[in-house]
Amino acid sequence: MDSREKTLELIEQALETVRPYLHADGGDVKLVELTDDLTVRLELLGSCQSCPMSAMTFRAGLEESIRKAVPHINRVVASNVPSLA
Template structure:
């Protein structure tokens, strides 16, 4: 299994691949935590917090990118968007 630091680095790289699209719409994303059970906790920022498309962006963009980069991830959640927090 990869080290936690390496896993975090891969997650950050995945987020960087999606970040330009978020920034173009006034949003962003921040990696908050990688738990011991390999749950990725993200925080949507800017307009992404309240955008009606945030669930689609989250699942099809952020989560998919992370899962491609780190297939061992169990779950991806957004701590500040109730619909995406579990």
């Protein structure tokens, strides 16, 4: 397994720790891409797309979990929520 594959695996594991909370509110998250400059692009799904708390969930839940698991990530953005891009 190369370092990119390992990084993707760590990101997915981090997302799995948050998914139960998203599912409880009718939402989910999908890893869209890991760019060459180490930007993680996520897509918020279901009720997470329009939830007024999505920015807080994104920053305090998703981004924080990814940064703990993969500290060398440069940015975490939501590709389908303009305020989080």
